Amino acid sequence: MSFLQVNNLEVTFNLRNNPLKALQSISFDLERGERLGIVGESGAGKSVVAFAILNLISRPGKITAGEVLLDGQDLSKLSSKEMRKIRGNKVAMIFQDPMMTLNPVFTIGDQMIECLKAHRKISKANAKKIAVQKLKQVQIPSPETRIDQYPHELSGGMKQRIIIAIALLMDPALIIADEPTTALDVTIQAEIMELLLELCESNHVALILITHDLGVVSHVTQKTIVMYAGRIIEQGPTNEIINDAQHPYTQGLINALPQQTLPGEKLNQIRGTMPSLQDIPTGCAFNPRCDFILDVCTQLRPAFTQSGGCSVACHMVQAMKDAEKGQDAYE
Amino acid sequence: MSNSKQSVVTENSNSAKQSILQVTSLHKRFDISGDFLDSLQFKGGKLCRKRKHVHAINGVSLEVYKGEALCVVGESGCGKSTVARTIMGLLKPSEGEICFKGQRIDNLSNSQMLPYRRKMQMIFQNPYASLNPRKTITETLEEPVKFHNPSFSSIQVKEKVAQVMLSVGVDPNWGIRFPHEFSGGQRQRISIARALTVEPEFIVADEPISALDVSIQAQVLNLMMDTQQERNLTYLFITHDLAVVEHFATRVAVMYLGTICELAVTKTLFSTPKHPYTQALMSAIPRLDGKNSSHIKLTGEVPTPINLPSGCVFHGRCPHANERCNREIPVLLHQSDGSQAACHAIEENRI
Numbered sequence: 001m002s003f004l005q006v007n008n009l010e011v012t013f014n015l016r017n018n019p020l021k022a023l024q025s026i027s028f029d030l031e032r033g034e035r036l037g038i039v040g041e042s043g044a045g046k047s048v049v050a051f052a053i054l055n056l057i058s059r060p061g062k063i064t065a066g067e068v069l070l071d072g073q074d075l076s077k078l079s080s081k082e083m084r085k086i087r088g089n090k091v092a093m094i095f096q097d098p099m100m101t102l103n104p105v106f107t108i109g110d111q112m113i114e115c116l117k118a119h120r121k122i123s124k125a126n127a128k129k130i131a132v133q134k135l136k137q138v139q140i141p142s143p144e145t146r147i148d149q150y151p152h153e154l155s156g157g158m159k160q161r162i163i164i165a166i167a168l169l170m171d172p173a174l175i176i177a178d179e180p181t182t183a184l185d186v187t188i189q190a191e192i193m194e195l196l197l198e199l200c201e202s203n204h205v206a207l208i209l210i211t212h213d214l215g216v217v218s219h220v221t222q223k224t225i226v227m228y229a230g231r232i233i234e235q236g237p238t239n240e241i242i243n244d245a246q247h248p249y250t251q252g253l254i255n256a257l258p259q260q261t262l263p264g265e266k267l268n269q270i271r272g273t274m275p276s277l278q279d280i281p282t283g284c285a286f287n288p289r290c291d292f293i294l295d296v297c298t299q300l301r302p303a304f305t306q307s308g309g310c311s312v313a314c315h316m317v318q319a320m321k322d323a324e325k326g327q328d329a330y331e
Numbered sequence: 332m333s334n335s336k337q338s339v340v341t342e343n344s345n346s347a348k349q350s351i352l353q354v355t356s357l358h359k360r361f362d363i364s365g366d367f368l369d370s371l372q373f374k375g376g377k378l379c380r381k382r383k384h385v386h387a388i389n390g391v392s393l394e395v396y397k398g399e400a401l402c403v404v405g406e407s408g409c410g411k412s413t414v415a416r417t418i419m420g421l422l423k424p425s426e427g428e429i430c431f432k433g434q435r436i437d438n439l440s441n442s443q444m445l446p447y448r449r450k451m452q453m454i455f456q457n458p459y460a461s462l463n464p465r466k467t468i469t470e471t472l473e474e475p476v477k478f479h480n481p482s483f484s485s486i487q488v489k490e491k492v493a494q495v496m497l498s499v500g501v502d503p504n505w506g507i508r509f510p511h512e513f514s515g516g517q518r519q520r521i522s523i524a525r526a527l528t529v530e531p532e533f534i535v536a537d538e539p540i541s542a543l544d545v546s547i548q549a550q551v552l553n554l555m556m557d558t559q560q561e562r563n564l565t566y567l568f569i570t571h572d573l574a575v576v577e578h579f580a581t582r583v584a585v586m587y588l589g590t591i592c593e594l595a596v597t598k599t600l601f602s603t604p605k606h607p608y609t610q611a612l613m614s615a616i617p618r619l620d621g622k623n624s625s626h627i628k629l630t631g632e633v634p635t636p637i638n639l640p641s642g643c644v645f646h647g648r649c650p651h652a653n654e655r656c657n658r659e660i661p662v663l664l665h666q667s668d669g670s671q672a673a674c675h676a677i678e679e680n681r682i
C-alpha cells in the first residue's frame with residue numbers, strides 16, 4: 001500500500017448552468033520520500049490536483065468521485081475539523097507567491113509559533129526554539145533576529161525560505177509545492193530548489209512539485225505526471241519522460257524549450273491553445289493540436305498504454321505498440 | 332532561416348554596424364525622501380534637509396545596432412525595466428544622454444518627441460494589464476494609426492489594422508471582441524500588433540513572454556523573430572530567462588544593481604562568461620539533462636540600491652573580490668574576444 005494513493009479523482013465546479021469537470025480520473029501513487037512532478041500548461045488542472053489532495057477545493061467546486069488515501073485514510077471524506085489536523089501537520093503546502101502567503105501584520109516568529117501551537121501543546125518559549133532551529137535549517141542568516149522581523153523586511157528569496165521553514169515545522173511526511181519558484185529570480189530559484197531537494201532527502205519527506213518548468217522537474221523529481229485539459233496524459237519515471245517522451249503533447253512541451261533548438265532557428269511551437277474546459281473536443285482532448293492525428297483520435301478517448309516505464313494515453317502510441325506485438329507474434 | 336540570419340549578421344559587419352540607439356552614462360535616481368517635512372532631520376543641533384534616493388541606474392552606456400536584438404538580463408531590481416522606460420522617454424534620466432539615430436532625444440518636450448514615438452514602440456510584460464479592457468481590439472489598434480497618420484481615411488486605417496492583425500496571426504474578424512475574450516498568448520500577439528501598427532524601426536520589449544506558458548512562449552518568440560526579419564526591426568529585449576536569451580539575442584548585456592557588468596555577443600557570452608556574476612547566472616539555468624552539479628552558489632542577497640556598496644557593486648557577493656574591488660568602481664573594458672566586462676579581477680588577470 002502506497003503512502004499516498006489517489007484513485008479516480010474527479011473534481012467538478014458547479015457553474016450557474018453547467019457542471020464543469022476540472023479533473024477527471026486522476027490516479028497516481030507516491031511512496032514515502034518519493035518526489036513527483038506535475039507539469040502542464042496553465043489551465044491543465046495542476047493546481048486543482050494539489051488543492052484536491054488537501055481537500056481545499058472551495059465552492060462551487062467539489063470532489064465528486066474518487067478518493068485520496070493518505071496512509072489508508074481517505075482525506076476527501078474527512079470533516080473540516082479532522083482535516084485541520086492533517087493540513088500543516090502531516091501534509092504541508094508551499095504556494096507560488098511568497099509575498100501573498102505570509103501575513104504582513106505579524107512577525108515571522110508569531111506566524112511560526114501560531115502554527116506550532118495549533119498542532120501541539122507546547123509553551124511559547126519551546127515553540128520559539130523550534131522555530132529558530134527550523135530557520136537555521138533553511139539557511140537563514142542570524143535567525144534569532146530575523147524571527148522578530150515582519151515579512152516586508154525580507155527579500156523574495158528569504159520569504160520563500162521562511163515559507164519552507166513553516167512547511168517543515170511539524171515534520172510533515174508530504175510537502176506539496178505549487179510553483180514554488182515561479183515568482184523568483186533565476187539565481188534564487190536555483191538556490192531554493194536545491195534547498196528543497198536537500199531537505200526532502202535528509203528528512204525523507206515526499207514531495208509533489210507543480211511547475212511548468214521541465215528543467216526544474218528533470219533534476220528534482222523521480223516521477224512525472226503530464227496533464228492536459230484536466231486529465232493525466234502521460235506518467236512515468238522522470239528521466240524516461242524527459243529523454244523519451246511518448247505523447248505528442250509531452251514531446252511538444254519539451255521541444256518548445258529554447259534549449260532544444262539551435263540559436264536563431266525557429267522554435268518548435270505547439271500550434272493552437274489548450275481548449276476551454278467547457279468545450280473539450282470529443283475523443284482525445286489534444287487532437288486539434290496534434291500532428292499525428294488518426295481517425296480514431298476524434299472519436300474515442302485513448303486508454304492508457306504501457307510503454308517502457310510510462311503509461312501514455314494516446315492512440316498513436318497504442319497503435320505502434322499493437323503493431324510491435326503483432327510482429328513479435330508473427331516471428 | 333539560418334542562412335538569412337547569417338546574411339543579416341554579415342551585412343551588419345560590412346556596413347560597420349550602423350548604430351540606431353546610443354545611451355551614454357545614463358543615471359536614474361528616484362527620490363524617496365517623501366515631502367519637505369519628512370526629509371527634515373536634526374543633526375548636531377541643526378535642522379537640515381536630508382534626501383534619500385534609490386539609485387536605479389548608475390552609469391549605463393550601450394549602443395544598439397540596426398537589425399540586431401540586444402538582450403538585457405539580470406535579476407529583478409537590477410534596473411533592466413528602468414533602462415527600457417528611460418530609453419522610451421517614459422522616465423526622464425537624472426544624468427546622461429540618449430541618442431536615437433544621432434539625435435538626442437532625452438531632453439525633448441512631449442510634442443518634439445512625437446515623431447520618435449512612431450519610430451520606437453514598446454511591448455509590455457503583462458498582456459492582461461497593457462490592453463484597455465473597455466476597448467475592443469479594433470479600437471485599441473486603430474487609435475495609434477489614426478493618431479500618427481491624421482491624413483488617413485477611415486478605410487485606409489481599417490486596411491492597415493487588418494493587415495497588421497493578419498501578420499501577427501490574429502483573425503481581423505475578432506476585432507469586435509474585447510481583451511478578456513482572448514488567451515494570454517493571443518493578447519500578447521495583439522500587444523505586438525499594436526506596436527507594429529505605426530511601423531516602428533525599434534521595439535523595446537520588457538519581458539514580453541514572462542507571463543506566458545512554455546508552448547505559448549515559443550509561439551510569441553517565433554512571431555517576434557519573423558517580424559524582425561520581415562520588417563528589419565531592431566529589438567531591445569529585456570528578460571531574466573537566459574534560455575530565451577541564448578536563442579534570441581544577437582548581443583547580451585548583463586546588468587547588476589544598475590550597472591552593466593558584461594556586454595558580449597551571445598555565443599561568446601554563453602561559451603566563455605567572464606564576469607563572476609555572469610558565471611553564476613549561467614550556472615543557475617535549469618537544464619533538461621539535469622547536470623547542474625557545477626552550480627555556483629552566490630552568498631548573500633542583492634544589496635539595496637538605496638545605499639550602494641562602495642567600489643564594485645558586486646564585491647560583497649563575489650568570490651574573487653579583493654581590497655581594490657571594495658574601493659574602486661570598475662569600468663567596462665574591451666576584452667581580447669571583443670566582449671566587454673567591468674571587473675578588476677579580469678583586468679588584473681586574477682580569473
